[in-house]
Amino acid sequence: MNNNASGSLRLAASLPLLLMTAPAMAQTAGEGNKEIEQVIVTGTRVANRSALDTAVPVDVVSGEQLQNLGVSEVSQALSVTVPSFNFPRPGLNDGTDTVRPATLRGLAPDQTLVLVNGKRRHQSALININNSIGRGSTAVDLNTIPNAIIQSVEVLRDGASAQYGSDAIAGVINLRLRTDNEGGDAGVIYGWRETSYDVLVGSPPTNPPGANFSSPPxxxxxxxxxxxxxxxxxxxxxxxTTGSVVIAAEYKDQEHTERGGYDMRRQYPLVNGAYDPREATFDRYNSWYGEPELDQKTVFVNAEYEVASGASIYGWASWQDRDAVSAGFYRIAGDDRNTIQIYPDGFLPLIAPDVVDISAAVGTSWRLGEWDMDSSLTYGRNEMDYEVRNSLNRSLGTASPTTFDSGGFDYDQLTLNVSGVRTVDVGLASPLNIAVGVEARRETFSIHAGEPNSYLNGGVRLANGNPTQSGAQVFPGFRPENEVDEDRTAVGAYIDLEANITEKFLTSVALRGESYSDFGENLAGKLSLRYDFVPQFAMRASVQNGFKAPSLQQQYFSTTSTNFIGGLPFDIATFPVNNPAAIALGAQPLDAEESLNYSLGAVARLGDLTITVDAYRIDIEDRIVLSENLTSPDVVNYLTGLGFVGIGGGRFFINGVDTTTEGVDIVMSYPWSTDAAGRFDFTVTANFNSTDVTKVPTTPQLSALPTPPILFNRFNVLSYEEGTPENKFSAMINWTLGGWGATLRATRYGEVLSPDPNPTLDFTLSATTLVDLEARLAITEHIKLAFGADNITDEYPDPLPPQNNLTGTQSFSNYSPFGRSGRFVYGRVNYTF
Incomplete structure (x- = not known):
């Protein structure tokens, strides 16, 4: 454990002792302005339980907080309100530029379960296979749900597999939808990036050869x-008279940002040994490296109706179409990958995913004797199709098209739930709350091939006679041999018991068993305790085992590219684990990740001031990771000897990484009302987090090679251990006075390591503080204006040094926890019905 984590845990151990003084302090603080605490439904199945009365930490983010930002994304709002939630914004990562991963408590994006109205939300079809945070994971795309439909978001910062099933190792995010039967709001936000940043620059080459500079200005x-x-x-x-329907719609049109920097390469072939005159006039800010273009349309409907018998019928439906455009690396005119007759000045290949996401649910709740019953059927589907633009297939020569259909994939999920809750008086200080339920789920995943020109090799060779790579550049199409159509089923059952053993001692026990058709069974249990020493101070703790089932995407994703080695074609593939070549390298059917979670926390109420401190430790075994590209000569020779001729190696998913994550979350809030100056709401949060990789995978087949390849190298180990902030602090003041209002927020991200395959090029990003400011004015009872800026001081991560940015076109690291787009200035107008 590093010093930061050790200090964090010592802080967690000492703070409860300090907070034991709460009773005395509360006597002097007064209770004249005691706040009404918000009732939650996440982390407990007891009715009317508030966030501060639970045995586990739960954050509540209101719909208003989601709106008081310029960048109106759910993930972005959570990243500045929830202490251990982070939302990096990678670029040059294919589909991950469009569906960006988020992390909770330093774990993978797919180790956080997402619910909508308490029901499991479907995952994205995309699996992250490039070098960014969340590599190898498939997660829920929170940005498919518009802010307008969200009443609040509850974030359970505690493992909950025994309560909710797979994926809840890091915690649970539950989005609660609006149920209003009147009123409404219409709003327009317009903003842009107004920014200044430093880039490496150099004069276009006019002197002796060499496009790069050892120390460029x-x-x-x-x-x-x-x-x-x-x-x-x-x-x-x-x-x-007893029902409601809320209809929400959103349209977003976003232009891309360019933070790639100044391209210092020589762009054109030499002319008679001299530089081409076009070097002096070429636009060297030629890359897209930032936010993608988006054209996004979303509709979401939520409804409920109480029938005469007292039963209720509810349901929701959503549809989103997201057209995005991002880019790869610029191909200079003199690049072997360019056909100069098509692109005399080189080209920037564009990747344009079209994402369609739909969901629907119908359910009913009713009374059955002493039981409050609920049953629902939910469906979700996410599909992603790739179009490649402004590109070419070099192997087709001048006959190559410039636009390609590269195929795509889809994922869907159908879930049936039946549950019941009741209380029984068993002689304890409170009735025993009993919750039981069963769940059946069916999932499917499929890949469909692109057009032939997107993946084939046309046979046109380079000027030197060597063959060239196959397929559309930036994203070669899926081939017919990559096509899959797989499904699985899962059935689970749980029991959840909660009661006050004494007036001060709360106990909760949960047990859940699940059976999957593809990997087998899992049993998870959880014990949570809370002891209220006095009304103003309590301690809480939990221990549990959890699991995350391997996704269908991890089991069956497949893509292939052809490289030429010594003039011969070799297929380099991302193999599904059931592929014979992958099995020959040691791939096995994927099993569930397993975890042990421990937490210890304290809750203090000092008058209107509330403080929570929660320390956690999460041990995970057999994490599922994507292996390195196994393309060494030893691997190729081994495969060839087994009869896999033309297979140049590849990569596959494998269990076998063990990690230990430790950290502390702190949340403090204080409302202050004055007669003259209005109301102030103060919130301060902090997170300290550390992860250690304690085991990496091996296979007997690869270990026996003369030079065994590494399945999970130091680059990926460091991404786990130091690729997310070692700490994060946030302070927010929200002010209201009559029709006026303002929000001031500061978020400090601790140091992050940007690892490099070359250990000498590892680069540490300094701690950085971002400040957001918004001012609001109600012009009339119905019309409200707001003006503000996210990152008002225009902060950037440390620029990559020259040795990490040889071309000048990748100025900043993808490991920045807040992206690299600079100040966002905006205005908003809302009309309230």
Whole structure:
């Protein structure tokens, strides 16, 4: 454990002792302005339980907090309100530029379970296979749910597999939808990036050869880009006298940002040994490296209706279509990958995913004797199709098209739930709350091939006679041999018991068993305790084992590219684990990840001031990871000897990484009302987090080779251990006075390591503080204006040094926890119905 984590745990151990003084302090603080605590439904199945009365930590983010930001994304809002939630914004990562991963408590994106109205949300079809945070994971895309439909978000910062099933190792995010039967709001937000940053620069080559500079100068670049228009509305309507329907819609139009920097390479072939005159006029800010272009349309409907018998019927439906455009690396005119007759000045290949996401649910709740019953059927589908633009298939020569359909994939999930809750008086200080339920789930995943030109090799060779790579550049299409159509089923059952053993001692026990058709059974249990020493101070703890089932995407994702080695074609593949070549390298059917979670915390109420401190430790065994590319000569010779001729190696998913994560979350809030100056709401959060990789995978087949390849190298180990902030602090003040209001927020991200395959090029990103400011004014009872800026001081991560940015076109690391797009200035107008 590093010193930061050790200090964090010592802090967690000492703070409860300090908070034991709460009773005395509370006497002097007064209780005249005691706040009404918000009732939650996540982490407990007891009715009317508040966030501060639970045995586990739960954050509640209101719909208003989601709106008081310029960048109106659910993940972005959670990243500045939940202490251990992070939302990096990688670029140059294919589909991950469009569906970006988020992390909770330093774990993988797919180790956090996402619910909507308490029901499991479907995952994205995308699996992250490039070098970014979340590599090898498949997660839920929170940005498929518009802010306008969200009443609040509850974030359970504690493992909960025994309560909710697979994926809840890090915690649970539950989005609660609006149920209003009247009222509504329509809003327009317009903003753009107004920013200045330093880039490496150099003069276009005019002197002796060499496009790179050992110590190039820096220059400040001013730019205005990333214009974003978001139009949204929601309206609540009655259904008879006992029901409601809320209809929400959102449209977002976002232009891309360019933070790639100054391309210092020689762009054109030499002419008679001299530089081409076009070098002096070429636009060297030729890359897209930032936010993608988006054209996104979303509709979401949520409804409920109480029938005469007292039963209720509820349901929701959603649809989103997201057209995105991002880019790869610029191919210079003189690049072997370019066909100069098509692109005389080189080209920037564009990747344009079209993402369609739909969901629907119908359910009913009713009374059965002493039981409150609930049953629901939910369906979700996410599909992603790739179009490649402004590119070419070099092996087709001048006959190559410039636009390609590269195929895509889809994932869907159908879930049936039946549950019941009741209380029984068993002689304890409170009735025993009993919750039982069963769940059946069916999932499918499929890949469909692209058009032939997107993947084939046309046979046109380079000028030197060597063959060239197959397929569309930036994203070669899926081939017919990559196509899959797989499914699985899972059935689970749980029991959840909660009661006050004494007036001060709360105990909760949960047990859940699940059976999967593809990997077998799992049993998870959880014990949570809370002891209220006095009304103003309590301690809480939990211990549990959890699991995450391997996703269908991890088991069956497949893609292939052809490289030429010594003039011969070799297929380099991402193999599914059931592929014979992968099995020959040691791949086995994937099993569930298993975890042990421990937490210890304290809750203090000092008048209106509330403080929570929660320390956690999460031990995970057999994490599922994507192996390195296994393409060494030893691997190729081994495969060839087994009869796999033309297979140049590849990679596959494998269990076998063990990690230990330790950390502390601190949350403090204080409301202060004054007669003259209005109301102030103060919130301060902090997170300290450390992960250690304690085991990496091996296979007997690869270990027996003369030079055994490494399945999970130091680059990926360091991504786990130091690729997310070692600490994060946030402070927010929200002020209201009559029709006026303002929000001031500061978020400090601790140091992050940007690892490099070459250990000498590892680069540490310094701690950075971002400040957001928004001012609001209600012009009339119905019209409200807001103006503000996210990252108002225009902070950037440390620019990569020259040795990490040889071309000048990748100025910043993808490991920055807040991206690299600079200041976002915006205005918003809302009309309330």
């Amino acid at each position: 820096r220059r400040s670049r001013d730019t205005s880009d990333g214009e974003t228009l978001t139009v949204s509305a929601w309206k609540g309507l009655p259904i008879g």
